[in-house]
Amino acid sequence: MAQYLILLCEDEAAWANASQEASDQIFKEHMAFNEHNAAALRGGNALQPTGTATSIRKDSAGGFAVTDGPFAETKEALGGYYLIEAADLDEAIAVAKQVPAPFGGVEVRPIRVFD
Amino acid sequence: MTQPRVSADASVAAAVADAHRREWAFVLAATVRVTRDLDLAEECVQDAYARALATWGSRGVPANPGAWLTTVARRRGVDLLRRDATLRRSLPLLLDDQVEPGPGDAAGHAVTDDRLRLIFTCCHPAIAPEAQVALTLRLLCGLTTAEVARAFLVSEPTMAARITRAKKKIAAARIPYRVPSGAELPERINAVLTVVHLLFTTGHTAPAGADLVRRDLVERSLDLARMLRALLPADADVAGLLALTLLTDARSASRVGARGRLLLLDEQDRAKWDRQAIGEGIALVREALQRRPPGRFALMAAIAAVHAEAPTWQDTDWREIVALYDLLVQIWPSPVVALNRGVAVGLARGPAAGLAALAALAAEPQLAGYGYLASARADFLRRLGRTGEARQAYEEALLLTENAVERDFLAARLAGLTQP
Numbered sequence: 276m277a278q279y280l281i282l283l284c285e286d287e288a289a290w291a292n293a294s295q296e297a298s299d300q301i302f303k304e305h306m307a308f309n310e311h312n313a314a315a316l317r318g319g320n321a322l323q324p325t326g327t328a329t330s331i332r333k334d335s336a337g338g339f340a341v342t343d344g345p346f347a348e349t350k351e352a353l354g355g356y357y358l359i360e361a362a363d364l365d366e367a368i369a370v371a372k373q374v375p376a377p378f379g380g381v382e383v384r385p386i387r388v389f390d
Numbered sequence: 391m392t393q394p395r396v397s398a399d400a401s402v403a404a405a406v407a408d409a410h411r412r413e414w415a416f417v418l419a420a421t422v423r424v425t426r427d428l429d430l431a432e433e434c435v436q437d438a439y440a441r442a443l444a445t446w447g448s449r450g451v452p453a454n455p456g457a458w459l460t461t462v463a464r465r466r467g468v469d470l471l472r473r474d475a476t477l478r479r480s481l482p483l484l485l486d487d488q489v490e491p492g493p494g495d496a497a498g499h500a501v502t503d504d505r506l507r508l509i510f511t512c513c514h515p516a517i518a519p520e521a522q523v524a525l526t527l528r529l530l531c532g533l534t535t536a537e538v539a540r541a542f543l544v545s546e547p548t549m550a551a552r553i554t555r556a557k558k559k560i561a562a563a564r565i566p567y568r569v570p571s572g573a574e575l576p577e578r579i580n581a582v583l584t585v586v587h588l589l590f591t592t593g594h595t596a597p598a599g600a601d602l603v604r605r606d607l608v609e610r611s612l613d614l615a616r617m618l619r620a621l622l623p624a625d626a627d628v629a630g631l632l633a634l635t636l637l638t639d640a641r642s643a644s645r646v647g648a649r650g651r652l653l654l655l656d657e658q659d660r661a662k663w664d665r666q667a668i669g670e671g672i673a674l675v676r677e678a679l680q681r682r683p684p685g686r687f688a689l690m691a692a693i694a695a696v697h698a699e700a701p702t703w704q705d706t707d708w709r710e711i712v713a714l715y716d717l718l719v720q721i722w723p724s725p726v727v728a729l730n731r732g733v734a735v736g737l738a739r740g741p742a743a744g745l746a747a748l749a750a751l752a753a754e755p756q757l758a759g760y761g762y763l764a765s766a767r768a769d770f771l772r773r774l775g776r777t778g779e780a781r782q783a784y785e786e787a788l789l790l791t792e793n794a795v796e797r798d799f800l801a802a803r804l805a806g807l808t809q810p
Contacts, residue, residue: 277564363566364516365574385563 276360278317278386279367284351285379287324293378304375312359315370319357351379358386402447405455410439413456414532415617419504420460422567425467428529428557434470438463505530506621507567509614513582514565521556522585528553530617531610541592541607579622583631583687586614590635594642595652608639626681630688633674637694640667656703668698689718708738725754733766741770761790765800777807 293301309316328345345352357374361367364383371383417438421431438459452458512525520542527533527541539549559565570578593607615632622628644658675695678688693714700706715731728751736744748767757763768783784804791797 363564363568364514365566365568365570368516383563387562 276362277367277388278358278360279364279371280384280386281357281359281367281371281374282353282382282384283355283357283374283376283379284349284382285354285376286351287326287354289378290354291324301375301377308373308375312370312373315359315361315366317358317360319355321355322353324354325352354379399447402443402451405446405451406439406442409442409455409459410532411613413459415505415508415530416456417459417463418529418532419508421463421467422508423504424464425471426567428560430467430470431463432529434463434466435459437466503569503621505617506569509582509618510569510578511560511565511567513578513585514560515578515581516563516565517556517559518552519585519588521552522581523588524549524553525556526585526589526614527610530614533610537606541604576627579625579627582618583627586611586618587631587634587687589614590638594638608642611635612639626678627685627687629674630678630685630691633671633678633691634687634694636667636671636674637691637698640664640671640698655697660701663698668695671695672698683721684717686718686722689714689721693718706737708734712738725751725756726760728754729757729760729763729766736766736770741773745770745774759790761787761796764790765796768800768803772803772807781807 290298309319325345325348328343330342330344330346332340332342334340357370359367359370361370364385367383367385371381374381414435418431418435421434422428425431425434441462442455442459446452509526509530512529513522517525524538524542527538528535533541535550535553536546538553539546542549544552569575589607590611593604593609593611612635615628615635618625618628619632640663641655641658643664644660644662645653647653647657671691672695675688675691678684679692681688684692693711696707696710696714711734712731715727715734719727719731729748732744732747732751735747745767748763748770751757751763764783764787768780768787771777771780771783781804784800784807788797788800788804791800
C-alpha cells in the first residue's frame with residue numbers, strides 16, 4: 276500500500292460567490308465522500324482562503340521576508356486536501372474521482388517514502 | 391566463458407534480428423514480471439539478445455527463440471537481484487496483480503498476458519501522450535532511444551529525458567503493471583489504440599523530413615495492431631484499428647508520384663493497391679461494424695473500405711461515405727471530420743449541397759489557416775459557375791497552402807476561371 280495526497284484546487288471567487296444552499300450542498304457531498312471512503316482515508320482538512328496566507332522566505336541578508344499572500348497567485352488555489360491510502364495509482368484515481376470539487380479539480384500526488 | 395569458434399555469421403545475425411522484431415515485447419514483458427523494474431528488465435533482455443548473437447552460431451538457433459531469450463533474460467534478472475540485495479531493496483518495484491509468473495517459459499497464457507500488461511502500463515492516461523508513444527516504441531517495439539528520437543524529430547537527450555521521466559513516474563506514483571478491470575477496460579483500450587494510430591499516422595504521412603512515408607513506423611504500428619488483435623480477439627475497436635491500418639497502408643505504393651510528390655486519392659493508380667491487405671481489412675471492418683454503435687476506428691476503416699472497393703474515384707459510393715461520416719461526426723465531432731463530410735456531401739449530392747455543408751465550418755477556429763477548406767469551397771463554387779466567389783476562395787487557399795505541388799494545382803485552376 277502507498278499513500279497519496281489529493282489536493283483540491285478550486286476557484287476561490289466561485290466559492291465566495293456561492294449561495295448558502297450551494298455551500299451546504301457541497302459540504303454534504305464532502306460528508307458523504309468521507310463516509311463512503313472511510314477505509315481509505317487517513318486525514319484531510321479544508322483550508323482558509325489564500326487571503327489568509329502568509330509567505331515566508333529567506334532573504335539575501337540572511338533574515339526572513341514575511342509577506343502577505345500565497346506563494347503563487349493562481350485562479351485555482353489549494354483549498355483543502357485528503358490523505359488516502361491506496362494499492363496503486365489506479366485505486367487512488369478512483370477515490371480522487373469521487374472528491375467533490377465543483378469549482379475546479381483535484382491533483383493526486385504520491386507521498387514520498389524515505390528508507 | 392569460451393568464445394564461440396565461429397563468429398556470428400549472417401544467418402545468425404538475421405535470426406537474432408528477426409527475434410528482436412518478433413519477440414522483444416514478449417521477452418521484455420515476461421522479464422518485467424521477474425525483475426519488477428523496467429530498466430533492469432531492459433538490461434537483462436539486451437544481455438539475452440547479445441548472448442543469442444554469441445551462441446546461436448555454434449549451438450544453432452533454438453526452435454522457440456522467444457522462450458530461449460525469455461529463459462536467459464529472466465535468469466539474468468534473478469541473478470542480478472540475488473547478487474545485489476541492496477539493489478532489490480532500493481528499487482521501487484512495479485505492482486502487478488500478485489499472480490505468480492507462469493511455470494516455465496513456454497508461450498502459455500500467463501506469459502501472453504504480460505504483453506498486454508506492458509502496453510497498458512505504457513499507455514496509462516497518467517503518462518503524457520508523447521511519452522506514451524515513446525515508451526511504447528521503446529518497450530514494446532525494442533527501439534533504441536536514438537531511434538525513437540529520430541522518429542519524432544527531437545534530439546536524443548530530449549527523448550531520453552522524456553522516457554526517464556515517464557519511467558520514474560511509473561515507479562513513484564505506482565502505475566500498476568496490470569490489465570485494467572472490466573469497467574475501465576474500454577476506455578483504456580481506446581487509449582492504447584490512440585497511441586498505435588498516432589504511430590501509424592506519423593509514419594504514413596511524415597510531418598517533416600525528407601520522406602513522405604516512414605516505413606519503419608508504419609511497420610511497427612502494424613505489428614502492434616496485429617499483436618493487440620491476437621491478444622484481444624473479441625474487441626471490435628481493436629479489429630477496427632487493424633482494419634484501418636491495413637486499408638490505409640494498402641494504398642501506400644500508389645501515393646507517391648513523379649519527383650516524390652503526394653498523389654491524392656483521385657489521382658492514384660488503383661492497380662497498385664495491395665488487394666490482399668484490402669481483403670483482410672474488409673473482413674475486419676465487417677466484424678468491427680457488428681458492434682452497435684460502431685466505434686471511431688471501425689467507421690474510419692469502413693470509409694477506407696468504400697474507397698478500396700471503388701474501381702475508380704468517379705465510381706466511389708459517395709452516398710455510403712456520407713452515411714458513414716454522419717455516424718462518425720456524432721461520436722468524433724472534430725472539425726476536420728466535418729470538413730471531410732462536407733466534401734463527401736458535395737460529391738454525393740452536388741456542389742450546392744456541399745457548399746451548404748461547408749458553410750457551417752467557416753467560423754471553426756481549428757480550421758482557420760487550413761487551406762483545404764478554402765480549396766474545397768473554391769471547387770464547389772467553380773462548378774456552380776460562381777466565378778467571382780471561386781476566384782476569392784482560390785486566392786485564399788493559395789495564401790494558406792505551402793506545398794509547392796498543391797500551389798501549382800490551385801494556380802492552374804485560378805487561371806482557368808473564365809472572366810466574369
